Amino acid sequence: MIYTITSTLPLQHGGRTKALLNRIKLIDQALNINTTILTTNYNANYNDIYKSYLEDEKITTNTYFENIYDWLADYKLLIEPTTDNPNQLTYHETPYELSGFTSEISKDKSIVRYYDNETYVLYRRYYDNTKVVKFEDYMSPISKKKVQRWQYNKNGILHKKVYYAPKSSQKILEEFFDVYGAIYCMKFFEDNADNDLSFIQTYKDKQPHKTFTSEKQLFRYYFDSKFKDGDIIFNDARLLDAPLLKQTKRTKNILVFHSSHLGKHNIKSSYKYALKNADKVTQYIVLTHQQKADILTNNVITENKISVIPHFIKPVNIDTQLPQQNRFIFIGRLVPEKQIEHIIHAYKKFVAKGYSTTLSIFGSGDANYSSYIKTLIDDLELQQKITINEYTNNPIQELQQSKASLLTSQYEGFGLTIMESIEVGCPVISYDIRYGPSEIITHGENGYLVEANNITELTEYMTKIIDSPLKSVETTSTVKYDTAINNYKQLFSLLNDA
Incomplete structure (x- = not known):
C-alpha cells in the first residue's frame, strides 16, 4: 500500500x-x-x-x-444520512424559536441568542443560509460565560461536546460522538494557563478501550x-x-x-x-x-x-482574452514570515518616483499581522494604490493579468507561486533566500533575484521591470511535468530496491 x-x-x-x-x-x-x-x-x-x-x-x-x-x-x-432518494441528504433543521425563551435573531439569521426573562442562557450559530445549527453555547447564569458547547455537522447531527471550567473558562473535557450518538473518544484537559491535554480515552462497543497521554x-x-x-x-x-x-x-x-x-x-x-x-x-x-x-x-x-524532487507545474492554457492590468501582485499567506511590509515599503518608494502601477495582495492568515499590514497601508497613505483581497481560487488568472509578482519571505520551501507566475509569463521579483527562488528564477530572464531584506534594491527592480519589461519569461525545465515524472520513476525504483 x-x-x-x-x-x-x-x-x-x-x-x-x-x-x-x-x-x-x-x-x-x-x-x-x-x-x-x-x-x-x-x-x-x-x-x-x-x-x-x-x-x-x-x-x-x-x-x-x-x-x-x-x-x-x-x-x-463521516456517514451521511439519506432519505429513500440516495442522492438527497437528510438535514436536521432547528427552528429559530425556542419554547419558553425570548430570542434575538441577527439580520442574516445566522446567530440567535436566547433569554430566560433577562438571563442570557443560550447562543446558537447556524450554518450560512440554512436552519442547520453549527454549534450551541450553553451559558452559566452565574458566571455569564459558556460552560458547554455542542457542535453539529452540516447535516445537523451532534458530533462533539466541549465542557469549560466555570471560573477560568478553560476547556476541561471534549466528548466525541458518532452519527448514532455513541461516544467513541474523550479528551481531558488541565485547568491551567496552558490548558494542557491530560489524557485521551477511547471507547469501543460503548466500553473504555485505550488510554493515551498525548496525541x-x-x-x-x-x-x-x-x-x-x-x-x-x-x-x-x-x-x-x-x-x-x-x-x-x-x-x-x-x-x-x-x-x-x-x-x-x-x-x-x-x-x-x-x-x-x-x-x-x-x-x-x-x-x-x-x-x-x-x-x-x-x-x-x-x-x-x-x-x-522539486515541485512541478503542468503547462497552463493561457487565456489571451484576459486584460492586462498595470499592477504588481502578491499571492500567499498573510503571516509575519512573508514580510509583506517589505513589499509595501518598497512600493512606497516606487510610487514616490511617479509610477502609477498598483499593488494587489491576495491571501489570508494571521489576524494580527493582517491588521498590521492594513494599518501600515493607511499610515503610508497608499489606500488608493494597494488592495487587499481574500484568498483566490484563480491564482493563475490573477498572475497572468499582472506585470510582476513579488516575494519577500524570510524563507521558503520552494515557492509554488514563483513557478505558477513564470509559467503564465508573469516575471517574479524575489528575495534570494533559502530555498527555491535561485533554482526557479534565472536573473534577468524570467525575473530578478534581490538581496534578502534589501528594500532599496527591491524598489530598483520594481522600477526596472516596468521601464524595461522582460521579453521571454519561461519556466525552467527542472520544474516541468515531464521532469517530475522521471523524478518519481527514479524514486520508486529506489524504493523497490530498498
Missing part, C-alpha cells in the same frame, strides 16, 4: 497541501500508483472537502481518504494499526515524524520537506526528530539542491538517502 500522512487537509489550502495533492495525482496518472491519504486532525465535515477536491480535479477517483477520528468511531463519524501517542497507535511491513509512507507533516518513525512496522518511510529546516541560528525544533533518526528513514525528499547540501553539511546522513 502507498500512504500519504498529513496533519490536515484544509478546503482552502496553501503550498504544502497543494504540493502533496499534485504529487498524488501525478503518481496516479503517470505511474498508475494509487494513494490513501490519512489525516490526524478533527473535522466532522471532511466529506465536503473530499468532494470539493474531486470536483476541482485536484485528485482522481483512485485517491482514497481516511481520518483518524472516523477510524476511532469505527467509520461511523502523538494516539497517532503512533493508529499507524501501528494501519500499516503493514513493506508499505510505503509519504509524510508531509513534521508533527507526524515521531509517531511514524516510532511505530513498529517495517515500512518504507519517506519524509517530504516542504520548507526550510533552518532557523536563524540552527535547525528548527520541528525538524530535529526527522534529521536525528535517519536510520528509520528510507528517503528524504527535499525541493532544492541547496537544501540537500545544507542537510549533508550539518547532519550524519548519507547522500543517497536524500532525493531532490
